[in-house]
Amino acid sequence: MDEINPRDTLGHRCLMGVVAPATNTAVQAEMDDLRPEGVINAHARIANPEQRVAADADTLAVRAAMVGGLMGAVDTLAPCRPDHVILGVMVENFVGGGGAGEALVREVGERLGCGVTDYTxxxxxxxxxxxxxxxxxxxxxxxxxxxxxxxxxxxxxxxxxxxxxxxxxxxxxxxxxxxxxxxxxxxxxxxxxxxxxxxxxxxxxxxxxxxxxxxxxxxxxxxxxxxxVSYWRALRACGIGDAMPQHGRLFTV
CATH class of the missing domain: 3.40.50.12500 (Rossmann fold)
Structure with a gap:
């Protein structure tokens, strides 16, 4: 049998895990548009409800459902062994930020054994x-x-x-x-x-x-x-410093 490449063939520079809610149609489209050569995104979806949000109590109910599904979505990325993971949610609007947000980011990293980028x-x-x-x-x-x-x-x-x-x-x-x-x-x-x-x-x-x-x-x-912003940070955390001015001033830094 031929020797298996230890790196992902298409994502030889970085295999980027991306986690977003099932109702979110922007994260995948926008982050895929940002990939430099040699980087691929592996997407995972958090099962979350599509329900009316008319008051703060509704927001809290949606948060709770997403928190309940987050780690299950994260675990679906484990078999492909991502080099880094982006949380495509605003942690402050997810678990309230602060120490709770930091603990959530830390748990994701521990479950997957890699670095994690959160928006904050x-x-x-x-x-x-x-x-x-x-x-x-x-x-x-x-x-x-x-x-x-x-x-x-x-x-x-x-x-x-x-x-x-x-x-x-x-x-x-x-x-x-x-x-x-x-x-x-x-x-x-x-x-x-x-x-x-x-x-x-x-x-x-x-x-x-x-x-x-x-x-x-x-x-x-x-x-x-x-x-x-999250994708820029994740690329830089992985040592990928490509200047991509077509994506805005930040991507020249």
């Missing part, structure tokens, strides 16, 4: 790489107020100031991926005040990567979409 650590590192100082932020979320507050804390706990915030109040998990591009472009315009130094989008189900690339060129300041 990724965006903080991205802002440090691009600016290296405290910032005034325009923030876009797809969430209700409870999710907006969790997103705001990510930045305020790091010393930044959220000076403008738009929460789109998507009425269900899957509807996040159905927000019209026109609404997303309008949100950038609304957030782009003279006091805003960077526009940031959170909520991995929102199809914002293409809007961010175009807006960044038009307004002349960084516009950071959640899925590219």
């Amino acid at each position: 650590s990724a965006i903080r590192l991205a802002l440090d790489a691009l600016f290296g100082r405290k910032l005034r932020i325009g923030l876009l979320t797809p969430f209700l107020p409870i999710g907006d507050a969790a997103a705001r804390r990510i930045f305020e706990e790091a010393g930044h100031e959220v000076v403008r915030l738009i929460g789109l109040r998507a009425p269900s998990p899957a509807s996040i991926g159905r927000v019209p591009l026109e609404r997303l472009r309008a949100a950038v315009t609304e957030l782009n005040g003279p006091e805003v130094e960077v526009i940031i989008q959170v909520g991995t189900g929102l199809p914002f990567a293409g809007v961010a690339r175009l807006a960044e060129r038009e307004i002349g300041k960084p516009v950071l979409a959640s899925n590219p």
Whole structure:
């Protein structure tokens, strides 16, 4: 029998595991668009309900269902032995962040025996790489107020100031991926005040990567979409430093 290559043939530079909710249609599409040569993504899905979200209690119910399915989804990646894993969810809107979020990320890494990228650590590192100082932020979320507050804390706990915030109040998990591009472009315009130094989008189900690339060129300041930020961090954590300016300013860092 011929000798088996110890590295994945297509993913010889990195076999990237990616975990996202079943209702999320943006993570796979946007992260697959970001793959450099020699990197492939192995996707796993968290079984989560598609249900109406009209109040904070509904958000908490969706969170609970996703937490219950997360480790089962993670375990489906184990047989392919990923080099690194991206959590395609905002941990703060998943288990509340803080120590609970750190414990969740740690457990995923221990189950798979590899490094893990979560959005919170990724965006903080991205802002440090691009600016290296405290910032005034325009923030876009797809969430209700409870999710907006969790997103705001990510930045305020790091010393930044959220000076403008738009929460789109998507009425269900899957509807996040159905927000019209026109609404997303309008949100950038609304957030782009003279006091805003960077526009940031959170909520991995929102199809914002293409809007961010175009807006960044038009307004002349960084516009950071959640899925590219996480993918950038994961690539750099794996020692892959390819400059890909076509994906935005962050990918030249």
